[in-house]
Amino acid sequence: MEGMYAFSVxxxxxxxxxxxxxxxxxxxxxxLTLLSYAVNLFLFASGRLKLNAAAVLGESEHYxxxxxxxxxxxxxxIGFAMTAFAVILAMRARADLGNDxxxxxxxxxxxxxxxxxxxxx
Amino acid sequence: xxxLSILPILIPLIFGAALLLPPLSKHIQxxxxxxxxxxxxxxxxxxxxxxxxxxxxVHLYALGEWQPPFGIVLVADPVSVLLxxxxxxxxxxxxxxxxxxxxxxxxxFHPLFMFQVMGINGAFLTGxxxxxxxxxxxxxxxxxxxxxxGGGKQRTQATVHYVILxxxxxxxxxxxLGIIYGTLGTLNMADLAxxxxxxxxxxxxxxxxxxxxxxxxxxxxxxxxxxxxWLPKTYSSASAPVAALFAIMTKVGIYSIFRxxxxxxxxxxxxLANIATPWLWPLSLLTIAIGAIGxxxxxxxxxxxxxxxxxxxxxxxxxxxISSEVATSAALYYLVHSTLVSAGLFLLADIMAxxxxxxxxxxxxxxxxxxxxxxxxxxxxGALSIIGMxxxxxxxxxxxxxxxTQSFAASLWLWPLILLGSLAALITLSRxxxxxxxxxxGNLSTESEAAKPLELTAVVLLLLASPIxxxxxxxxxxxxxxxxxxxxxxxxxxxxxLPGVTP
Numbered sequence: 139m140e141g142m143y144a145f146s147v148x149x150x151x152x153x154x155x156x157x158x159x160x161x162x163x164x165x166x167x168x169x170l171t172l173l174s175y176a177v178n179l180f181l182f183a184s185g186r187l188k189l190n191a192a193a194v195l196g197e198s199e200h201y202x203x204x205x206x207x208x209x210x211x212x213x214x215x216i217g218f219a220m221t222a223f224a225v226i227l228a229m230r231a232r233a234d235l236g237n238d239x240x241x242x243x244x245x246x247x248x249x250x251x252x253x254x255x256x257x258x259x
Numbered sequence: 260x261x262x263l264s265i266l267p268i269l270i271p272l273i274f275g276a277a278l279l280l281p282p283l284s285k286h287i288q289x290x291x292x293x294x295x296x297x298x299x300x301x302x303x304x305x306x307x308x309x310x311x312x313x314x315x316x317v318h319l320y321a322l323g324e325w326q327p328p329f330g331i332v333l334v335a336d337p338v339s340v341l342l343x344x345x346x347x348x349x350x351x352x353x354x355x356x357x358x359x360x361x362x363x364x365x366x367x368f369h370p371l372f373m374f375q376v377m378g379i380n381g382a383f384l385t386g387x388x389x390x391x392x393x394x395x396x397x398x399x400x401x402x403x404x405x406x407x408x409g410g411g412k413q414r415t416q417a418t419v420h421y422v423i424l425x426x427x428x429x430x431x432x433x434x435x436l437g438i439i440y441g442t443l444g445t446l447n448m449a450d451l452a453x454x455x456x457x458x459x460x461x462x463x464x465x466x467x468x469x470x471x472x473x474x475x476x477x478x479x480x481x482x483x484x485x486x487x488x489w490l491p492k493t494y495s496s497a498s499a500p501v502a503a504l505f506a507i508m509t510k511v512g513i514y515s516i517f518r519x520x521x522x523x524x525x526x527x528x529x530x531l532a533n534i535a536t537p538w539l540w541p542l543s544l545l546t547i548a549i550g551a552i553g554x555x556x557x558x559x560x561x562x563x564x565x566x567x568x569x570x571x572x573x574x575x576x577x578x579x580x581i582s583s584e585v586a587t588s589a590a591l592y593y594l595v596h597s598t599l600v601s602a603g604l605f606l607l608a609d610i611m612a613x614x615x616x617x618x619x620x621x622x623x624x625x626x627x628x629x630x631x632x633x634x635x636x637x638x639x640x641g642a643l644s645i646i647g648m649x650x651x652x653x654x655x656x657x658x659x660x661x662x663x664t665q666s667f668a669a670s671l672w673l674w675p676l677i678l679l680g681s682l683a684a685l686i687t688l689s690r691x692x693x694x695x696x697x698x699x700x701g702n703l704s705t706e707s708e709a710a711k712p713l714e715l716t717a718v719v720l721l722l723l724a725s726p727i728x729x730x731x732x733x734x735x736x737x738x739x740x741x742x743x744x745x746x747x748x749x750x751x752x753x754x755x756x757l758p759g760v761t762p
Contacts, residue, residue, distance in 0.1 A: 158427060163419070170426050177433040184441035206440070209389060213433055216396045220426055223403060227415075227422055230407075234415040240423065242416040 150176035163228035174217035264320040264335035266304040267380040275373030294369040298351040305347040328450035334386035337742035356717035357500035364409035375401035417496040432476040438469030449756035480512025494565035499609030503602035539580035546573030551683040560608040560620035571597035587743035589659035596652040603721035627699040642688040644725040652728035
């Protein structure tokens with residue numbers, strides 16, 4: 139279970155980082171969302187993974203840690219609000235700047251120094 | 260006054276919420292009056308708290324009576340209270356400036372301003388590291404909205420970068436916190452400091468990873484070298500009051516570095532003792548260097564001031580790396596000085612830009628100022644102070660930092676960089692001053708209007724702090740030494756905050 143869980147968190151983080159590093163605001167927003175999913179899962183695991191362990195007193199033999207659940211809840215709420223803000227900001231940037239590149243302009247490929255004209259002027 | 264230490268969070272929260280509701284929300288005049296009253300109350304309560312902490316000692320406020328280390332606590336200690344008072348004073352002065360029309364460029368300026376102040380005060384006061392994250396988010400989301408306030412192409416683009424960077428930073432913050440909670444099993448800062456000394460060897464590497472991830476996040480906020488690229492653009496494209504308020508934002512990162520790497524991962528941390536120092540020391544020196552290069556290359560006054568903020572961040576980080584009582588005391592003095600003076604310079608740059616028409620605050624020949632004498636004197640005071648020339652507070656702050664270096668090798672690295680950084684500031688600011696004030700094409704334009712008295716009052720209030728910090732330098736340094744002693748004394752800053760735990 140732990141291996142599977144760790145692999146999922148790692149994969150989500152890797153995808154999140156990859157998408158965040160891309161140039162268009164849509165993939166960046168998706169990347170940020172994936173990162174926040176990975177963080178939520180990771181925080182949840184910080185209380186250790188246990189089976190049949192309730193976080194409520196008197197409900198089971200041994201207990202799960204209740205604190206990470208509270209932390210995850212806080213992180214989800216904050217992450218949700220931030221994602222909403224990032225989406226609106228990306229749309230605003232698209233409207234204000236005329237394109238959806240995070241730098242506000244599409245980078246032009248550099249012109250080669252000596253352009254071959256094939257003899258024509 | 261048992262609840263005094265939560266007032267710096269509650270007052271902006273209540274006023275911010277009230278400003279969103281009907282009797283105030285539709286009328287800009289009422290909003291302005293309410294905001295100034297709120298910030299004045301905040302300033303009074305912060306000063307009162309400062310006075311009380313000084314006379315009666317550290318105040319531990321357990322929210323909902325949940326005792327530490329289980330509940331969330333607010334800790335009003337000499338360091339946090341000093342910064343809360345600084346924030347309140349800064350916010351009050353900046354609001355006096357913003358009232359003159361800059362708050363009309365978009366909706367909800369005043370509530371956002373209040374929430375921003377609430378987040379900053381909360382980040383300073385909290386004694387729980389997850390709560391620190393929450394207050395970071397509060398101040399960040401308010402700052403996102405404030406940064407784009409007023410709109411415009413440049414501002415939107417700067418906001419996109421700022422928001423994306425900080426969202427990634429928040430994710431890293433949570434990763435770090437998850438690792439630290441997973442290995443140490445607590446989130447209360449004092450309890451973390453005690454527990455980290457008893458950490459088993461197999462968890463040490465993991466905890467170190469978490470601690471260094473936090474350093475990345477705080478470094479991003481504090482504009483530490485590889486993470487500082489967002490700062491000049493963000494600060495120079497924000498509207499003047501927002502940029503001035505943001506002068507305290509890098510200091511939130513610096514404060515967190517001092518708190519986390521002095522108290523938690525300081526000398527008592529066993530295997531993790533002083534883990535940040537090998538990173539902080541070279542990076543802080545490089546930050547000063549890159550800031551100095553940025554200063555020399557600045558094309559206008561706002562970018563110049565933003566680069567001056569980077570240099571002051573670098574100097575403060577160097578103090579954190581030295582990690583001694585003397586260095587911390589110097590850092591606290593320098594922090595107060597650099598926050599207020601750079602905020603004053605941001606406001607002044609805006610006044611100047613509005614009187615010069617299309618040339619704005621760029622260092623080019625343009626029409627003369629409407630009030631050359633007033634602006635000239637203010638500029639001279641601000642510039643001399645931030646360079647670190649003798650009659651002003653920058654001089655004392657820089658001398659204290661220079662004196663704090665302990666070894667010859669440390670002096671050999673830090674002294675030239677700080678002094679050359681000051682030289683770069685001196686060169687650029689004198690060039691800026693001569694161009695802005697003396698090289699103009701003679702005729703005064705009828706379009707440019709004089710700065711309003713209240714705007715000048717705000718700038719004077721901020722810049723007046725510099726001579727006042729010099730006149731009362733004895734009292735201020737006595738206070739900062741006391742605060743530094745508190746931060747470095749493990750008994751005071753860790754065990755005393757945990758009832759029932761003894762070494």
